[in-house]
Amino acid sequence: MAGLAQHMQGTNGVIKTTGAHAVVKTLKAFGVDVIFANPGTTEMPLISALDDVDGAPRCILCAHETVCSGAADGYARMLQKPACTILHLGVGLANALANLHNAKRACSPVLNLVGTMAAWHEAADAPLESDARALAEWCGGCDVAVGSDACGPTVEQALLGIRDFEGGESRVTTVLLPHDAQRDPLTRLRGIDPMAEDDGGFEAALREYPPYVDHAKACAAALSRGGAALVIGGSGLFDEEAFAALQQLEAATGCALVVQNNFSRCDRGGTRPRFRRVPYFPAAAKAFFASYKAVVCVGCKPPVAMFGYEDNISRVVDNALELDAMDVVGALNYLAKHVVPGAPAAQVPPMARGDMDETGPLTAPVLCQVLAWLQPADAIVVDESLTTGATYWDCSLIGGLPFTHLTLTGGAIGSGPCLAVGAAVACPHRRVVNFQADGSALYSTPALWCQSREGLDVTTIICKNDAYRILDVERATQGLGSGGSKSKRLTDLSGPAVDWVSLARGYGVQGVSVKTAVDLRMALAESFRTPGPFLIEACIQ
Structure with a gap:
């Protein structure tokens, strides 16, 4: 130096x-x-x-x-x-x-x-x-x-x-x-001009490109005919002005408000719109969209399958209308002003807390319910729970409190603990909950050290089933049977099983292991009142 x-x-x-x-x-x-x-x-x-x-x-x-x-x-x-x-x-x-x-x-x-x-x-x-x-x-x-x-x-x-x-x-x-x-030293000094020019938003873009007006009106007409799905991305899923426009569109046309399965961020709960989520597997996603007369996408591309299976389904929706807009909020406001009211509002089934045995072994559905019931107001839920969290979306609003939901966008697993670091740094006054599959958590355990070093308020729930369960699901989906001894060794994490509590403590993070819903409830409550990072090893049966 x-x-x-x-x-x-x-x-x-x-x-x-x-x-x-x-x-x-x-x-x-x-x-x-x-x-x-x-x-x-x-x-x-x-x-x-x-x-x-x-x-x-x-x-x-x-x-x-x-x-x-x-x-x-x-x-x-x-x-x-x-x-x-x-x-x-x-x-x-x-x-x-x-x-x-x-x-x-x-x-x-x-x-x-x-x-x-x-x-x-x-x-x-x-x-x-x-x-x-x-x-x-x-x-x-x-x-x-x-x-x-x-x-x-x-x-x-x-x-x-x-x-x-x-x-x-x-x-x-x-x-x-x-x-x-x-x-090396600079040979000349220069000024820096970070100011952005106001481009006028969506309405200005329509004035600049008049042929696009007909397409925008076609999108509004498709929604006005009723029975449509409106797939939203970008700021349409977390901006309050966008939410007001979405609620107007839903009330006027009865359209279903839909999010991609791998959405980036969606602010949910409280008085916010109720969204429907596209199913993960392509056959189910295609059937989902088949129930709608039209599909309009704003702020995102039309959904496609994550992988190509033997059913040869690549695009899960045909003939979707895509309103390509940098200004998603402006595009939604435009649609809200140009739709023709008439269709009854779509009914989203209310969420209710289901029955569960709080003293019995902890199962994946019970884990999802306990988290949904106890997550604090304005929590940021970083969701890389994969198979364990399959029912979380459907029960996540039972507590009624507003929260932010982040998911795995690109399919490259191991992002959850790292996303939690960034979210906690960005929003230090909000509790971050990393709902995390155990196999993918192994990809990025150094994130726990960073959480400890920075004193970040992150609760990590490790869904411990000692397996790459998603690969078992994929193998069954592809009709490849239960697998032999060699292939099973590539999906099994129990030899040796990871001691997540000891691993967390090695990184300076307090941890506890739970095996029942009662224990999970107590551990979550302790983590939410304890400043700094906290890891819960949830042993799934």
């Missing part, structure tokens, strides 16, 4: 403004206030610059890059503002890719800052040299800062691209910062 300090200081001891300083100042100007980081040698100038710039973003050390990217995703989903990561070379970026894929599918604004080898050292093919650009472009945009003077402007252009993205594009972008570009 002495060499670095000497390089960055002039002969009079005054710190020079380097490419790294320009990056940090640009982040500050654009309102980026948190960085989830796992830095290495090539990021040291950037890390040092964070100490030099007043008001620099808060830095959170993550013990694995998948925690960095997953936390950035969770933070961005909750605040709808860019989250930032610092990653070490292409190998660090590679470790982050699974959760960057989920962030891409969630349309989360995420900026990755990746240090690379000094430009003059790349040709040496050092052991850690890799094609970081190819890795970055797999999940979004990428650019490289050529020289110190380009560091700030390249980051600025990346942030502008995230903000002004086109519908359907990834909002994950990466800036490669060569080691020498970060540490």
